[in-house]
Amino acid sequence: MAFVVRFGGRALRLDATVRADGQATVRLTEGETRQALAFEVVRQGGLLAARLPDGRSVEAFVDRREGRVTVWLDGAVYDMELVDERWGARRRGGAASSEGPQTVRAPMPGKVVKLLVAVGDRVEAGQGVVVVEAMKMENELRAGSAGVVKALPAAEGSAVEAGAVLVVLE
Amino acid sequence: MAFVVRFGGRALRLDATVRADGQATVRLTEGETRQALAFEVVRQGGLLAARLPDGRSVEAFVDRREGRVTVWLDGAVYDMELVDERWGARRRGGAASSEGPQTVRAPMPGKVVKLLVAVGDRVEAGQGVVVVEAMKMENELRAGSAGVVKALPAAEGSAVEAGAVLVVLE
Amino acid sequence: MRTFRRILVANRGEIAVRIIRACRDLGLEAVAVFSDADRDALHVRLADRAYRVGPAPAAESYLRIDTLVATAREAGCDAVHPGYGFLAENADFAEAVTAAGLVFIGPSAESIRLMGDKTAARRAMAAAGVPTVPGTEAPVADDAEAEAAARRIGFPLMIKAAAGGGGKGMRLVERPEAFASALRAARSEATSAFGDGRVYLERFIERPRHVEIQVMGDGRGGAVHLFERECSIQRRHQKVIEESPSPALTPAQREAMGEVAVRAVASLKYAGAGTLEFLLDQEGRFYFLEMNTRLQVEHPVTEWVTGVDLVRAQIEVAAGGGLPWRQADLAQRGWSIECRVYAEDPAQGFMPSPGRITALRAPAGPGVRDDSGVYEGFTVPIHYDPLISKVSTWGPTRDIAIDRMRRALREYVIGGITTNIPFHLAVLDEPEFRAGRVDTGYIARVFGDRPAPRPGPDADLAAALAAAAAALDGARNGQASCASAAASGGRPSPWRLALRQARPSA
């Protein structure tokens, strides 16, 4: 059981075994650095409880969604990109590739409150392009990559479904 | 799906169907009396939520252990004996039959605090025969049926395992 | 005084649960309503009765006055509690409920209407002696009038276009010397932007706090206040953390604000619970913003420090029982703080994050209250406010209340959706917040509009635990697919999915 995660500019290869009695050994490889962590682990529903050799006792919630692993641990959240270890390529999700037309889509049903760009505008990656109201809140959606606005299929004030294309960039 | 439950001196035959959309119909037969209850039902983990045609909304927890069905409903507990509908006989568990030697056993590991009867004593059904301390509490165990005490295998003060025979009646 | 028997709760989520609990405490039956998206919601499960009121969109269910009133009648209710949001400040709803012979648990339709018109509300409050932000109510006629008004209002002040919006024709003027040229610039900009050069003037409040006073009126001119709440921790005018008392108020200020609020509410013959929102400037002067004619989301902090049950009191007042307390009965004890737990991702600009809650453990123990609207296995619907719970804590001092909140939020496990709990913890640890030096611009200034999570101290351990979780799932998967499906509660394990997807590419 080995895979690679990326977070905070780091890439970590993880290789884990868990014995039937709950004794886990995880080898972490980061560039030239290797370390091994050994701990006792028990899974209860979505929660993972672990006891480390120094007596430390932790509870974690481990969640995997859309190419990311999220670990909740003692009030902090560790969000990692899950990378296939052999290929080093993103498996799914994550930022879109930078070729061809890009789209900004409505993440959930809502209303287009404001278009922040016009067709023909040049936008930078991360620039806000449209404000959508959903779940009683206004949310600014940003461009995933730089480009030129090709189309704005949804007018201000219009209701949109989840996944509707709001901005097309090229 | 039909079975019989007994509780509070009543015997109720239950015949239930639940459609895929959660619409349940249960026919209750008690002697000559028949009634049908229809409701919407949804199961979430161990909990059952139901909405009745009159708008009433209830949550129940349904548990079946050792020949009994226990229904927790709005702070009240309904404890029913589960009876096979065709045979009308107890399927398992319940009170022991009244033939042959009867035993009173330790329900869990503990210590025999006090024997309330001596060998040769005549006891009535429901009479306390031995006090066992377990989980920091003293518990009086009672005879399941009337009889004469034949043996007291565990002495006062002795530690006993779960299931250990404490009193033999005949 | 009437006696209610059954109350319709015309709301959903945590506030519906809150009202149902108050009904139960009073021995009253609570009737829930639900849209198709809320068929299995917690408020439906806890209510005594529940009725469907329409499809998922609020406009077709929770906002349908006709359906709600018909449901209340069909269910045999005596009264309707609107909660907050939805129809809580809709005068037509209050009227429809009353017209149907039911009691609306809230103020009169007239009070709702008056306070719903922000200009009329400010005028009414000013007439009742409540300070408002100094300014010209109407656009200024000419330069001379403008200069005179500016002297009267004082600096810094804002020049705002009467036809305005979006910051155009708006000028902040710090000193009198700069006024004349700023006025010219604003007029010219307003003319070119809107074809209307008229402007009005308003005192500019620098780094204001949001401090509000909870009031309760008997509808006959009797009123009390239940002290203040500080709600300056906001993002885009959305409150995130509230507390009571306010760290900014002196006892004299508190008394002054309370007295002003009671006087205003009494003069309006206001009935039930309401809140006067104020801006508090850095010199401690306060200015009326608006009045909310309903229960406030953040009412638990007031309940903690006063020992009062505000929902119970609303019901008692609506039943005609008069106010349950005199002003002298009310006192503040200790400190309380509330964190609103939202299904949202602060790092994505606080984008809502609805979805299925796959793991849930709520905090508990001394001084902790959790007002939640969800349970493990519930899917937070995409159609409504993403508030899933309000955690409130109490302590004898502000520091202890905050320490307990840190403990409670560290205990809170919510799996399957992203929440703002880590963001709350970052605020609680931030020195300015700890010192109580906050204003309504605090979050934007200190955290920005897309606060990234703090780097945790245990990244390697977190990664190792993720690997162990994957290994555990993989081991189960290897043994028997049936056992593995069972172990994750019948849903295919996300880890197993990842592994399956990994194989073809391997």
Place this chain on the structure above:
Amino acid sequence: MRTFRRILVANRGEIAVRIIRACRDLGLEAVAVFSDADRDALHVRLADRAYRVGPAPAAESYLRIDTLVATAREAGCDAVHPGYGFLAENADFAEAVTAAGLVFIGPSAESIRLMGDKTAARRAMAAAGVPTVPGTEAPVADDAEAEAAARRIGFPLMIKAAAGGGGKGMRLVERPEAFASALRAARSEATSAFGDGRVYLERFIERPRHVEIQVMGDGRGGAVHLFERECSIQRRHQKVIEESPSPALTPAQREAMGEVAVRAVASLKYAGAGTLEFLLDQEGRFYFLEMNTRLQVEHPVTEWVTGVDLVRAQIEVAAGGGLPWRQADLAQRGWSIECRVYAEDPAQGFMPSPGRITALRAPAGPGVRDDSGVYEGFTVPIHYDPLISKVSTWGPTRDIAIDRMRRALREYVIGGITTNIPFHLAVLDEPEFRAGRVDTGYIARVFGDRPAPRPGPDADLAAALAAAAAALDGARNGQASCASAAASGGRPSPWRLALRQARPSA
């Protein structure tokens, strides 16, 4: 004053969780210990560190002084909190902790030892001016001395065999005329039962209440009290429901009891939290029973009404910080009640009912606190006290506190094991309890020793729901065994088992 960094919690279950929460509030690390039966217990999960201390039997784990002290040293702790039960009132443990250079969070070994000897404790308390049950401390020498003692003590009184036990040689004497013959009978019975005819005399308290005073001493002669708790709702000397204030005390009695308790504690130079238990007779006179030199199970009701965190205060006093309050700082506000939720079956003589908790939903909302030691999926071990949670509620009045408790217990879902929640609800609804007219014989008198559950109003509906549950499981079973196993969380559904067993006999 020292500053602690890390505290060993030498206990398990809900009280370990409670202490861990106090440590977190103070920013201290909490170190848990666990036996093999508690490997996955909640207190282990919430602690910062956790160490195994032995096999399941308490004598080999939680009662092992050597292992616990060695663990505290190994873990780098500064102090040890014993909780209640186990070693909390063991003077040797306090000594061993101190000898190891650690702070014992509790009174001195001397105080523990003195109060652990019930006769010495009564003598010390009497010397400090605390009323005790009138009686002869030693056996009476002859008839004349007995008659004189009886006149002094007053009637009704009890004659008790000095060598006694089990009620033998014991006589209740209601009137002076009956004394001589009762004395003869008791002596003769004692002689034949124990070979020892000596008896002593004691005032008989009819229908006493159990009222106790919470105290806190600084170890240097300073002390305060935190008012009373009424704990008369007991079965076989085991408290079941507690409240504060007591419905029986007048303000004058409360003050008198508090003063007496403070005087005694101050004279003992007692350190930390302790409780003086009293019997209160029907005339309002109180008599010292014993002193518990530790935190009481029922401390949450005191915390609710005083706003004090008793565990935090214990830690602060142990760190040498002195008492956190003067007597004048302490006041009672409102009313609080606690129900101890046990894994037990009242109908089977309160027989413990350990096992796996298959469903759990804890109550929440205003005025409700849940101190639980379990979680869904946890197996309540057979080796320890079956207390699984303490629910406490607060309200401005006793009635509101009780109403909130009813609401909370109706919300509480605990599946898989039998609990005493329905019994609690029956007590809460019982008129004498509601009126506050209770004494230590209340449960035995009103409910007997095997209280059967109240017949619920919804037996037909309950049966119908059971049938629907069976049908749902059956439907899943018919479709696919894999899906069905998943639906019940990986364990074979009990319903399916029933059906499978049914088939061969069908």
